[in-house]
Amino acid sequence: MYKYDKLDRDFVASRSAQFRDQVNRRLSGELSEDEFKPLRLQNGLYLQLHAYMLRVAIPYGVLSGAQLRGLAGIARDFDRGFGHFTTRQNIQFNWIKLVETPDILDRLASLDMHAIQTSGNCIRNVTSDPFAGAAADELEDPRGWCEIIRQWSTLHPEFAFLPRKFKIAVSAGAVDRAATGFHDIGLRLTKSISGEIGFRVLVGGGQGRTPRVAQQLSRFLPKRHLLSYLEAILRVYNAAGRRDNIYKARMKILVEAIGIDAFRDAVNDEWLLIKDSAIELHQSEQDRILAQFTPPTLPESHENWSAITAKRADDRGFDDWVRRNVSPHYQPGYVNVSVSLKSIGRPPGDAAASEMEAIAALAETYGQDELRVTYSQNLVIPHMRQTDLFAIYTALAKLQLAGGENGLISDMIACPGLDYCNLANARSLPLAEMIFQKFGDAKTRQDIGPIRLNISGCINACGHHHAADIGILGVNKKGVENFQITLGGKTGEDAAVGRILGPSFVEADVPDAIARIIDLYKARRLSASEEFADTLARLGPASFKDAVYETV
Amino acid sequence: MTNISDRPNAQPQSQSQPQPQSQPRHQSADILITANRLDDGSVVWLGDDLQWWQDRHYAGHFDKVARRLALAKASNSEAANEVTAIYEIPIDGKADVSARERIRALGGPSIVPPKDLNPT
Amino acid sequence: MKLFDLASADLAPSSDDAIADSPVEFGTADAIPPVDDLPKDGGSIVITFAKFSDGRGFTHARRLRGEFGFTGPIIAAEHIIPDQADFLRRCGFSHVVIIDDAKVPQWKYALSIIPTRFQTILDSTHSRCLSQPN
Numbered sequence: 070m071y072k073y074d075k076l077d078r079d080f081v082a083s084r085s086a087q088f089r090d091q092v093n094r095r096l097s098g099e100l101s102e103d104e105f106k107p108l109r110l111q112n113g114l115y116l117q118l119h120a121y122m123l124r125v126a127i128p129y130g131v132l133s134g135a136q137l138r139g140l141a142g143i144a145r146d147f148d149r150g151f152g153h154f155t156t157r158q159n160i161q162f163n164w165i166k167l168v169e170t171p172d173i174l175d176r177l178a179s180l181d182m183h184a185i186q187t188s189g190n191c192i193r194n195v196t197s198d199p200f201a202g203a204a205a206d207e208l209e210d211p212r213g214w215c216e217i218i219r220q221w222s223t224l225h226p227e228f229a230f231l232p233r234k235f236k237i238a239v240s241a242g243a244v245d246r247a248a249t250g251f252h253d254i255g256l257r258l259t260k261s262i263s264g265e266i267g268f269r270v271l272v273g274g275g276q277g278r279t280p281r282v283a284q285q286l287s288r289f290l291p292k293r294h295l296l297s298y299l300e301a302i303l304r305v306y307n308a309a310g311r312r313d314n315i316y317k318a319r320m321k322i323l324v325e326a327i328g329i330d331a332f333r334d335a336v337n338d339e340w341l342l343i344k345d346s347a348i349e350l351h352q353s354e355q356d357r358i359l360a361q362f363t364p365p366t367l368p369e370s371h372e373n374w375s376a377i378t379a380k381r382a383d384d385r386g387f388d389d390w391v392r393r394n395v396s397p398h399y400q401p402g403y404v405n406v407s408v409s410l411k412s413i414g415r416p417p418g419d420a421a422a423s424e425m426e427a428i429a430a431l432a433e434t435y436g437q438d439e440l441r442v443t444y445s446q447n448l449v450i451p452h453m454r455q456t457d458l459f460a461i462y463t464a465l466a467k468l469q470l471a472g473g474e475n476g477l478i479s480d481m482i483a484c485p486g487l488d489y490c491n492l493a494n495a496r497s498l499p500l501a502e503m504i505f506q507k508f509g510d511a512k513t514r515q516d517i518g519p520i521r522l523n524i525s526g527c528i529n530a531c532g533h534h535h536a537a538d539i540g541i542l543g544v545n546k547k548g549v550e551n552f553q554i555t556l557g558g559k560t561g562e563d564a565a566v567g568r569i570l571g572p573s574f575v576e577a578d579v580p581d582a583i584a585r586i587i588d589l590y591k592a593r594r595l596s597a598s599e600e601f602a603d604t605l606a607r608l609g610p611a612s613f614k615d616a617v618y619e620t621v
Numbered sequence: 622m623t624n625i626s627d628r629p630n631a632q633p634q635s636q637s638q639p640q641p642q643s644q645p646r647h648q649s650a651d652i653l654i655t656a657n658r659l660d661d662g663s664v665v666w667l668g669d670d671l672q673w674w675q676d677r678h679y680a681g682h683f684d685k686v687a688r689r690l691a692l693a694k695a696s697n698s699e700a701a702n703e704v705t706a707i708y709e710i711p712i713d714g715k716a717d718v719s720a721r722e723r724i725r726a727l728g729g730p731s732i733v734p735p736k737d738l739n740p741t
Numbered sequence: 742m743k744l745f746d747l748a749s750a751d752l753a754p755s756s757d758d759a760i761a762d763s764p765v766e767f768g769t770a771d772a773i774p775p776v777d778d779l780p781k782d783g784g785s786i787v788i789t790f791a792k793f794s795d796g797r798g799f800t801h802a803r804r805l806r807g808e809f810g811f812t813g814p815i816i817a818a819e820h821i822i823p824d825q826a827d828f829l830r831r832c833g834f835s836h837v838v839i840i841d842d843a844k845v846p847q848w849k850y851a852l853s854i855i856p857t858r859f860q861t862i863l864d865s866t867h868s869r870c871l872s873q874p875n
Contacts, residue, residue: 080857087854091824094847096660098702104822107794116706118725120662150737166661190794220859226828227803230796307800312770342808414733421735487720488730495720498732548719 070131070439071216071361073181081178084185084224088112089171096168111191111229113159113184114170117491121165124187125177129197129215129239130158130442132182134429137440139180141425147173152425154410154418156482156533157236158196158442159187163489185223190231192222192303196238198246199443202362203405203451205397206243208258209266213359214295215239217350220358221296228303232310233318235303236275248444250274250564251536253320254302255283256295267291272302272332273324276530280566281321284329286336294340296350301340305332365437370402370454380459387462389473389515395458396449404455406436408448408465409474413505416498417483418446427468435461444560445482447475476519478508478587482533486526486543487550493526495543495550500524500576507580508587517587520601521558536560538602539586540567541579552579554617556586556610559602570614582617589616650711651682654695655725656704664725665704667691673704677726682712744816745837745845747830750852752845760785760814760836769798776809785814788834793820799832806833823847827855 073081088108095105113124125140132140140160144152147169148162155161165173177183187194195215202210218237222228228235240247241258249255255271268290274283290298306320309327324332381388394407408428410418420428432440432450435457441449453461465471474480481504484490486497501524508514525532526543534540540555551573558567574582587601589612594604605613654667665673666680671694674680683691688709698704710717724731744753744760753760765780766787767773780786786805788798798817805811817829818838826848829837839845 076857080855080859083855083857087824087851090850090854096702098700100822102705104793108824116657116662118721119664119729145737145739145741149734150740151735168660190796223859224828224855225860226831227799228796229825229828230794230799232796304800304803307796312795312797415735416730416732419735421737422740423738424735426739487724488732493721496724496731498730502732545719548715550720 070133070212071128071358078178078181081181081183081185082175084112084183085171085174085178088174092167092171107189107230109167109170110189111186112170112174113187114165114167115188115491117163118487118489118493120163121167121170122489123162123165123170123173123184124155125160125162125182125184126187126194127159127182127442128219129195129201129212130199131212132440132442134433134438134440136180136182137425137429137432139176139182141422141429143173143176144422144425146176150423151419151421153416153485154420154442154446154448156444156446156531157194158199158444159194160442161485163485188234190233190235191229192225192231192235192237195219195222196236196247196252196444198240198242199441199449200246200396200405200451201241201441202364203398204242204246205399207241207399208260209241210362210364211239211241211256211258213362214256214258214268214292216358216361217296217355218299221299221350225303228307231303231307232312233315233320235306235320237299245561246444248533248536248560248564250282250560250562251276251280251533252283253306254299259289261289265291268295270298273321273329274564275319275321276533276535277319278316278528278530279319279322280530280535281325282564282566283321284324286329286333294344297344298336298340301336301343304339304343305335309335364399365452367400367403367437367452370456372402372455374455376456377459386466386471386473386511387459389511390462390465390471391458391473392515393473393475393477398452402455404453404458405449405451406453406458406461407443407475408450408470409472409480410447410470411474411479411481411505412469412472413502413509416485417481417501420448424468424470427464428470431461431464445480447480473511474514476521477514478517478520478522479505479514480521481505482521482523482537484524484526484532486524486532490526490531492529493543494528494545495526495552495576497524497526497532497541497543500541500552500579503576503580504583507584516597517591518597518600521560522583523558534558535566536564537567538605539583544573546573550576552576554579554582554586556613557602557605568610570610571618585616586613589613649685650713651684652688653677653680653710653712653717654683654688654691654707655680655710656695656699656707659702659705664728667695673698675728743839743842745839745848747826747834747836747852750849752839752842753836760816764814764816767801769795769801773801773804773809779805779809779811780813783813785816786811787816787818787838789819790817790821791819793822793825795820799828802829802833823851826851827858831858831860 094100115122148164153161195218236252237254238247238249238252239256251274257269259269270287271283272286311317396405436450437452483497483501487493521537522539523532523534523537524541525534536558542553544551553573554570555567559565668674668679669681746753764785764787768789814835816836817834
């Protein structure tokens with residue numbers, strides 16, 4: 070992973086000093102709230118329902134054991150002993166005081182971390198596949214390019230005040246695990262006809278009020294042109310994006326308004342003017358950054374799946390966990406382990422400080438002291454030995470973190486919702502709990518199989534409900550929390566936005582509605598191995614609508 | 622701070638007024654005045670004594686006459702960098718008992734977050 | 742009203758006041774005037790920010806320096822805050838209009854606080870991209 074040097078450390082330390090000065094000027098009144106708000110947002114600090122919330126950047130989801138321990142320390146010393154991992158691979162703390170934030174940023178700087186540009190109308194955390202650099206199906210490790218884009222976009226002087234937030238994702242796997250289709254810019258590493266590796270460029274995706282799947286801007290962009298091309302896209306957006314209406318200010322609206330072809334022409338016209346003069350990374354700097362992502366030297370290790378067969382037969386929980394939470398690795402003898410932060414009584418994606426420390430210890434003991442945050446609000450420990458699986462599972466089970474929930478109905482993505490968020494219409498967390506309870510039996514969940522159920526507390530869609538097999542959206546119906554159900558959303562190469570099923574439900578009725586959807590799926594699937602998404606595609610949403618509403 | 626295990630649809634105990642749902646909504650409904658403290662973000666309500674309170678039980682109800690002074694006090698407080706994000710809540714049986722305001726009054730989420738086993 | 746010189750990080754000497762005489766002026770919400778209407782022979786351009794969060798001003802300045810090859814003074818005016826100083830300078834603004842002298846220390850501080858820049862725009866000496874790794 071990328072290791073800070075003195076320049077990087079000086080940078081985050083000085084950024085923290087800058088924010089301390091800005092906070093002091095706000096408290097003295099020298100800066101008004103209007104002037105201060107964009108400045109604090111560009112350091113990830115929101116004013117939420119009960120307190121300030123700080124969103125700390127975890128660049129493309131990668132962190133070391135020491136950094137995860139450091140975040141645990143921040144949760145303990147400055148917050149209420151827990152944190153929340155997000156769909157953009159960041160972490161959020163909900164009980165922050167403005168006056169303590171400069172100290173928190175200093176603490177983060179000492180960990181080689183920061184909260185720069187995790188909010189505000191600027192380029193946000195670049196996200197990627199949580200298995201990047203460890204997956205079995207990857208063209209090459211995309212994280213070096215994520216780091217290059219991160220540095221290019223950090224305090225970029227031209228793009229600090231965009232019309233709206235800007236999100237970039239990069240993937241390199243045969244399966245797109247970074248939801249690039251739902252980003253302002255999605256980059257997919259790809260091979261040209263001549264065998265050169267470069268980027269397929271997608272633009273104009275996003276969630277929110279007007280969800281859109283990204284469209285192809287360029288089929289193949291050579292790596293050497295990446296930064297100048299990004300510069301051209303951002304400049305077109307900065308100049309032409311709407312600034313009169315925040316609901317129409319995202320790049321997806323601009324792309325749709327002028328059409329992808331006209332947008333491409335505008336980007337190409339700009340790019341031709343700047344491609345030789347704009348920032349292109351010097352080869353030595355590019356080499357320096359990419360060199361930090363060479364694969365770790367993993368000692369040879371032989372697989373022995375039969376050794377755990379007996380244990381799996383004896384221990385249903387271990388069997389489930391191996392089936393769901395262990396993913397393939399590029400090197401024989403190695404696997405990647407998912408730690409599900411999804412369990413009854415746990416808000417999805419939340420971890421206590423002590424849990425973070427324990428998981429960090431596992432990465433240090435059994436892995437390469439590296440962890441990943443996932444789009445689905447879980448953690449991944451890459452580079453684990455297959456032969457250590459039972460020991461790892463046993464250690465996780467002691468922590469009650471050994472649920473084999475990866476990809477199941479229990480693996481819900483849920484935004485913090487009205488329990489924490491100023492923007493929300495409804496609470497997502499109690500509903501997530503009710504749905505988990507409804508499918509409380511592990512055998513039932515395993516039998517239902519892979520299914521993505523996401524909950525958003527409002528139309529800003531931070532829970533990514535548009536991209537879920539079953540999406541749930543909180544709405545405000547005359548002051549009462551109500552929930553709409555959508556079906557058929559997808560991430561990946563065939564990304565799609567889900568469609569509303571019918572009238573909304575009060576909270577108490579949602580779990581039964583979900584159960585009726587699941588019952589129909591189980592009744593009509595061709596076999597136990599036909600996944601929900603395929604049954605839905607085959608039957609169409611009308612059958613599910615009938616099933617859900619007929620007894621209402 | 623109120624007990625965070627209270628369900629948010631419980632009425633604040635010390636309200637002496639009749640059940641809000643039975644009151645018709647008037648344009649001239651009394652209002653609550655609320656904000657966030659600037660330094661720590663905590664939710665506060667302006668009391669009858671024109672001081673800020675962290676407990677909604679002490680929130681003042683301001684009629685058309687009383688609110689002019691109260692809003693002026695709130696505005697001065699903002700100018701003095703004590704509070705931010707001031708807004709009014711009409712006491713109309715809808716806004717004041719909305720899910721949002723019940724949770725703000727609770728002072729915390731309606732669920733239980735994970736517990737740190739090694740607190741300092 | 743005074744001009745603050747972003748390159749020297751100080752108020753411009755009063756002898757520079759003429760810089761702002763009869764400039765070509767347009768707003769962040771406007772398009773850059775046609776090239777024939779741009780000043781020649783050392784004349785200056787003033788870009789007025791309707792809101793400090795209107796980032797189009799930064800693109801205007803970069804385009805003027807880049808595609809248009811403009812070399813005269815570019816002055817930022819109206820709604821700007823000291824915290825934008827380094828962004829303004831690196832995008833090609835040469836001066837800022839300052840109403841209140843008391844803000845000058847903030848503008849100086851803002852220009853010096855961040856020692857490293859990740860991009861190579863207009864500031865090679867501090868650019869990370871050209872630095873030797875430690």
